Ligand SMILES: Nc1nc2c(ncn2[C@@H]2O[C@H](COP(=O)(O)OP(=O)(O)OP(=O)(O)O)[C@@H](O)[C@H]2O)c(=O)[nH]1
């Protein structure tokens with residue numbers, strides 16, 4: 001169903017001035033909101049993998065993301081927290097939010113997005129462990145359906161050492177729960 005038909009079906013006049021450019025605008029908007037399907041991952045990483053003698057956990061937290069649920073194509077959004085334990089290699093700091101963005105800008109379910117971020121980091125950095133926690137609120141549950149505005153969804157993916165070692169998991173959770181020191 002085209003946007004023109006959608007407007008007609010909801011009882012609007014697609015030819016009125018304010019709506020004339022809406023189908024075109026929406027097409028451009030979806031190009032932007034689903035740009036994650038067309039990312040060149042080589043370009044995204046751009047060689048920003050560095051050999052560094054550091055084997056403690058690296059955490060990037062409070063990464064803002066905006067995605068669309070695949071069931072309703074309504075936004076879900078929130079924050080992602082990512083950790084990995086390097087195995088001789090670290091990745092450029094900015095690349096972690098870029099990876100989150102690449103998977104958020106698709107039609108998603110939060111669980112799959114969480115797992116895809118973790119798997120991609122594992123493949124790219126080949127670290128000793130990866131953890132991803134995503135906190136999201138879903139417009140499809142807020143403004144329609146059950147209308148539970150307060151409910152947020154928390155999903156996680158843990159790989160390798162961060163899956164198997166309880167202490168490391170706790171360290172990660174403590175870090176993401178701690179208040180930001182820059183506040
Ligand atoms: N697990 C999961 N469910 C999601 C996500 N985004 C949306 N949903 C859910 O997907 C489900 C789709 O259910 P359906 O019964 O097919 O659709 P619906 O009739 O619109 O459902 P209601 O939202 O319950 O009114 C709903 O329960 C949504 O809350 C997500 O990221 N993860």
Ligand SMILES: [Zn+2]
Nearest residue numbers: 069071072140
């Ligand atoms: Zn939905």
